[in-house]
Amino acid sequence: MGSAKKVKSKRSHHEIDADENNDPSIKKHKRHSNKKEKSSKHKTKKSSHSKKEKKSKKSRKSDDKDKINEDEPFVGFYQYSKTIELEHAVAKFVEAYKVIVDLSPNFKTFSLNEMNQGKIDFQLVPSFSRYQLKFASELKTLHELNKAVDLSKIETYEEKYTKGNKQPILEEVKDIDLDSLPLSKPISSADSQNITTSAEILLDEENGLNSSDEVWPPKLLPINDLALKSRVFTHKSMVNNKLFLSDKQMMNTHNERLEFLGDSVLNTLTTMFIYKMFPSYDEGQLTKLRIALVNNQKLKEYAEAYGMEKFLSSSINHENDKKYYGGKQKVTADIFEAYIGALVQDKTHTLDEIQEWLKRIAMPTIKNSLKSNDGLFKENDDFDVNAKRRLYSLIGYAALNLHYEVIKRPTAGDPLTTVACKVGEGITLGLGSAKNTKLAGIKAAENVLSKKDVIEKYANQRAAIPRTESSFKDGDNKTGEKIKGSIGFGANGELRLL
Structure with missing residues (x-):
């Protein structure tokens, strides 16, 4: 028995395996156990694998965001x-x-x-x-x-x-x-000490201006808007090359538009106050006077009276520039017109105040014009419209042949008409010049009336003539025949019996 057990126990390992393999129950148990083993192993591998997969998916997604899909159609956008x-x-x-x-x-x-x-x-x-x-x-x-x-x-x-x-x-x-x-620190500049500030332009006390009617020029009306004031003294040449500025920005920087406005206002206000000042002036006289008050030379004088030209900012090359010097009068006159335009835009002063200021500026020129002897600026009311009648009542009678003759008509260089007051066969007693024939004739009669010796001479001659002896001028009857016994004048103006 013992030996048999020993023999049995000594069976080889492969024999036992063979028996187990042949036993159906063992086989079944083995399969079940193997399944469990494989399943647990698979689960372990799968869990670690799934974590890695999730991480790689996330990274792939983020990478995809940064990448352009290679399947997108190519578009050649750039040109040289x-x-x-x-x-x-x-x-x-x-x-x-x-x-x-x-x-x-x-x-x-x-x-x-x-x-x-x-x-x-x-x-x-x-x-x-x-x-x-x-x-x-x-x-x-x-x-x-x-x-x-x-x-x-x-x-x-x-x-x-x-x-x-x-x-x-x-x-x-x-x-x-x-x-x-x-606060930011300013950038140092070599010319920063030589600037002119807006507040320093045209100070009353620096320019000797005043509000007195007797002293000229009158006190300057101030412009309160500093941007407008600066524009008055900025020439177009300062911004012509500033391409970064729009057209509108450039126009609102230099003085051209203000000069256009000021020119119109100046003409209108000047017309209004001379129209009121001289109610008897006709259209020609008013036009002539206005031209005398607002021409470029006169406006240049006004501007320089206030020292405006000293503040003009311009990039024009003044040296050896004939065109500049030829137009310098206009450039300076433009400053004055631009200043008037800025006064209107500033709305600090009414048009009535601006008109009164312009009137006081113009008064010296008006007074000088009235003193002139050409008769252009003389009030029509100042002419003695009865001068011809008065002269005839003192020295005139039929035989004297007192008449008026135009000896010079207006020309482009001289707009005056000259008339001579004559007697007899062409003896000139006096001359008169004015803007038309009628006024020139009146002035000629006034000229004769001012000569006391001439009036006395011809008045005495007339007094010595019997009224009944001179019924026709120069001793002529209506048929042109001389009437015997009538009184006439000789070549030298002396009386003689025909």
Whole structure:
């Protein structure tokens, strides 16, 4: 038995395996157990594998976002000229931004200068009525505080800009405590000590102006809007080459439009006050007087009386420029007209006040014109309309043949007519010149009346003649025959019996 057990126990391993393999119950148990084993192994592998898969899927998704689908159809967008233009624009953009950061103050400093325009160079004042300086100051503020700017808002900045609005436009700047900003330091300049500020232009005390009627010129009416005042003294040549400005911005910088307005206002107001001053002047006299008051030479005198030409800002080369010197009178006259236009735009003074000021400026010229001997500016009421009748009543009678003859008619160089007062066969007693024949004849009669010796001579001659002895002029009857015994004049004006 024992040996048998021993033998049995000594069965080889492969024999046992063979028996197990042949036993159906063992087989079944083994299969079940193997399934469990495989299942647990598979689960372990699967769980670790799924985590890795999830991670790789996430990374693939993020990579896909950054990648262009290679299956997208190719579009050739770039062209050589456009590409060069684009590169140039980018380079200019970066360069411009650097210039803005280097030259512009922050918004707080900009606001302080905007509020004190009377203390800065008067040529800079128009820039504060445009949007560029304010925009640059807002960009500089964001740069100082390392804040980003929404570039999409740059395009609409000008549309949102309103002159005089003290608040920033960019939302990013609005959210900043501006009071906490330090003031920007000004850039030093060699000519910063030689500037003329807006407040220094045409100061009354510096120009010796006054409000007295006896002293000329009268006190200058001030322009309160500094931007308008600056425009008066800015010639077009200063902005002609500023291509970054729009046409509208350029026109609102120089004085041409103001000069156009001032020219019209000057003519209208001058016409109105001389029309009231001289109710007996006809259209020709009023026109002639107005020309004398508002011609370029006269306007240049007015401008220089106030020292306006000293403040004109211009880039015209004055040296050896014959065209400039030929037109300098007009350039200076334009300043005066632009000043009048600015007075109207400023709305500080009424048109009546401006008219009264212009009237006082013109008075010396008016007085000089009235003193002239040409009769053009003499009041028609001042002419003795009865001068001819008075003369005839003193010396006239039929045989004297007192008559008036035109000896000079108007020409382009001399607009006057000259008439001679004559007697007999052509003896001239007096001359008169005026703008027409009628007035010239009256002046000739006045001239004779002023000669006491002539009046006395011919009055005595008339008194010595019996009234019944001279019934026809020059002793002629209606048939042209001489009547014996009548009185006539000799060649020298002496009386003689026919």
